[in-house]
Amino acid sequence: MTDAPAGIDGSGTARARCVLAPNPSPMTLDGTNTWVIAEPGSTAVLVVDPGPSGESHLRRVLSVASAGDRRVAQIVLTHGHPDHAAGAARFAELSGAPVGALDPALRLGSDGIAAGSVITAAGCAVRVVGTPGHSADSLSLLLEADGALLTGDTVLGRGTTVIAGDGSLGDYLRTLDELRSLADAAALRVLLPGHGPLLDDPAGVLDYYIAHRRERLDQVRAALAAGASTPAEIVEIVYADTDPAVRGAAEWSVRAQLDYLNSV
Ligand SMILES: [Zn+2]
Numbered sequence: 680m681t682d683a684p685a686g687i688d689g690s691g692t693a694r695a696r697c698v699l700a701p702n703p704s705p706m707t708l709d710g711t712n713t714w715v716i717a718e719p720g721s722t723a724v725l726v727v728d729p730g731p732s733g734e735s736h737l738r739r740v741l742s743v744a745s746a747g748d749r750r751v752a753q754i755v756l757t758h759g760h761p762d763h764a765a766g767a768a769r770f771a772e773l774s775g776a777p778v779g780a781l782d783p784a785l786r787l788g789s790d791g792i793a794a795g796s797v798i799t800a801a802g803c804a805v806r807v808v809g810t811p812g813h814s815a816d817s818l819s820l821l822l823e824a825d826g827a828l829l830t831g832d833t834v835l836g837r838g839t840t841v842i843a844g845d846g847s848l849g850d851y852l853r854t855l856d857e858l859r860s861l862a863d864a865a866a867l868r869v870l871l872p873g874h875g876p877l878l879d880d881p882a883g884v885l886d887y888y889i890a891h892r893r894e895r896l897d898q899v900r901a902a903l904a905a906g907a908s909t910p911a912e913i914v915e916i917v918y919a920d921t922d923p924a925v926r927g928a929a930e931w932s933v934r935a936q937l938d939y940l941n942s943v
Contacts, residue, residue: 687712687836687876692825694718694803695871698740700730702762705924708837708874711762714829715744716822718802723752725801727820727829728763728873729770737770744774752800755792756780757831757873758817760843781809782816794818810858812851814843819858826868828861834884836875839891841928842935849939852892859885899936910934 687709688699700711711731717724724744730736744751751774756764759782767778768787777789779798792798794809798820806821810833820829832840833854842848859882861867867881878884895917902916910933914921918929 690877691871692822692827692869694801694822694825695827695829696743697871697877698736698743700733700736700762702731702733702736705922706928707762708835709876710874712836712871712873712875713740714871715740716801716803716805716820717749718824721802722749723801724749725753725755725798725805726751726770726774726776727755728757728831729754729766731762732765732769734769737766737773740770741773750774751776753789753798754778755798755805755820756782756785757819757829757833758782758814759785760814760832763831763873780816781818785816792818808858808861810854811847812842812854813840813846815845815847815850817846817854821861821865822871823865826866827871828858828865828867828869828881829871829873830858831873833858834870834872834878834888836872836878838875839888841925841932844931846935847938848892848935849942851935852889852939855885855889855892859889895932896936896940899933899940903940910937913937 690697696715698713702710713730714727754776771778771787778787779789779792792807796807798805808819810817810819813832862882870878870881898917902913907913910930913933914929921929
C-alpha cells in the first residue's frame with residue numbers, strides 16, 4: 680500500500696488547488712486528484728477531473744470551487760477512465776457547468792475541446808495539450824502563468840503509469856518526448872498529476888519516464904530472446920519485483936510493449 684496522503688489535499692499552485700478524492704488503491708495511489716483552477720479574484724473556476732462517483736467528494740469539490748461566490752464555468756476531463764470521469768455527470772448537475780473532453784462520448788452540454796485550444800473561462804489561459812498513450816483520449820492542461828502542467832494519468836506523482844487497453848506505447852513514447860520539449864519551451868516548474876503528490880522537477884521526471892520505458896522495452900526484448908513467449912511469462916521475468924496487486928496492470932503494459940515491438 681501507499682504512504683499516507685500527507686499534503687496532497689489542498690496542495691497546488693497560485694491558480695490550481697487539489698481536492699483529493701477518497702478512493703485510494705494500488706492503481707489510484709492516494710486517490711484521484713481533482714483540480715480546481717482559477718485566476719486569483721476570478722468569479723469563475725474550472726474543475727478538472729471531478730473524480731469517481733461519490734456524493735461527498737463531489738460536494739466537497741463544489742464547496743471549494745464555489746468559495747467566495749465563484750461559479751464553476753467548465754468541467755474538463757483529462758481522460759475517460761472512471762476514477763476521473765464517473766462523477767462528471769453528477770458534478771455537472773450539481774454545478775450547472777458543461778463537461779468538455781477529447782472523447783465526444785464524455786461531453787455534456789459542451790462543444791468539447793480540442794488539442795491546441797485555449798480555455799479562458801477561469802480568467803487564466805489553460806492550453807489543451809493532446810497526450811495520447813495512457814489512453815487514446817488523454818490530454819494534459821498547460822497553466823502557463825504558474826509554469827504548471829496538469830498531466831492526468833500521463834505522468835503520476837509516484838512510480839510510473841500503465842498503458843491501458845485503449846492506449847498505445849508508440850503514442851505514449853511520442854507524448855513523453857513532446858512533454859519533455861514542452862518542459863523546456865514553457866519553462867515548466869511543476870507537474871500536477873492525476874494521482875500522487877505534485878512534482879517540482881518536470882524535466883527530471885520526464886527524463887526518468889523516458890529512460891524507464893526504454894529500459895522496460897530492453898528487458899522485454901531480452902525476455903523474448905531468452906524464450907519467453909506469452910505476456911504472463913514476460914511479466915514473471917520483467918516484473919518479478921512488482922506488487923502482486925498490480926500484476927494485471929503489468930500484463931497490460933507487456934501487451935502494449937509487444938504490440939509496439941511488433942509494429943517497429
Ligand atoms: Zn486515474
